[in-house]
Amino acid sequence: MEIEIPCYDGFDELDAIGPYEVLANGFKDGDRDGRVRMVTRDGREEVTASHGLRVGADGRLGDSDPDLVVVPGGGWADRSPAGTRAEYDDGRIPARLADLHSAGTTIASVCTGGMLVAKAGLFDGVKAVTHASALDDLAADGADVQDARVVDAGDLLSAGGVTAGLDLAFHLLDREFGDGVAERVAERMEYEPSGDILVA
Known part of the structure; x- marks a missing residue:
């Protein structure tokens, strides 16, 4: 199973790194082969996240023919010059997500990464959720906004603000890996996933 997390200047660190760690641990604890990679839309080798963390990337979005893409958010509400709003206006990540989804890739969003999926x-x-600060924007872009921490609409999933990405990742482990993998990873990480999951 190939999983990609597209990173860009201004993305929120926890939106990406939280799910990365949960999913990577799933491959260690489960029977599924695969990997999780941080990628960029243009193959850049490094981006700077919203709190200044420099993150190395491993390839271009879509290059591994991913089964799953987890889209982080960051910088939407404060209209940062770098971040989700800038990528929304640029349009290249949304266009690539549309192409990947039409080819069969499952798309999941964390926080305001949902705005890129909406674009x-x-x-x-589709039933979806994002950070509370962007719910009106998500609805204006056509989503059927829900009051849930995580929404699973099959091949489109979404999570609310920041830490909800952890719950999204544990839900994906439960859904895709089975056999108690999510429980084992949660125990090792000393995290209690939320049960606030809406399966649409």
Whole structure:
């Protein structure tokens, strides 16, 4: 199973690194082969996240023919010059997400990463959630906004603000890996996942 997390200047660190660690631990504890990679839209080798962390990337979004893409957010509400709003306006990540989804890739978003999925047109009429500060924007872009920490609409998933990405990742472990993998990873990470999951 190939999982990609597209990073860009201004993304929120925890939106990406939280799910990365949960999912990577799933491969260690489970029977599934695969990997999780941080990637960029243009193959850049390094980006700077919203709190100044420099993150090395391993390839271009879509290059591994991913089964799953987890899209982080960051910088939407404060209209930062770098971040989700800048990538929304640029349009290249949303366009790539649309192409990947049409080819069969499952797309999941964390926090305001959902705005990039919405820009791709993938949340039109679909139950979804994002950070509280962007719920009106998500609805304006066509999503059927829900009051839940994580929404699972099949091949489109979404999580609320920041730490909800951990719950999204544990839900994905439970859904895709089975056999108690999520429980073992949660125990090792000393985390209690939220049960606030809406399966649409």
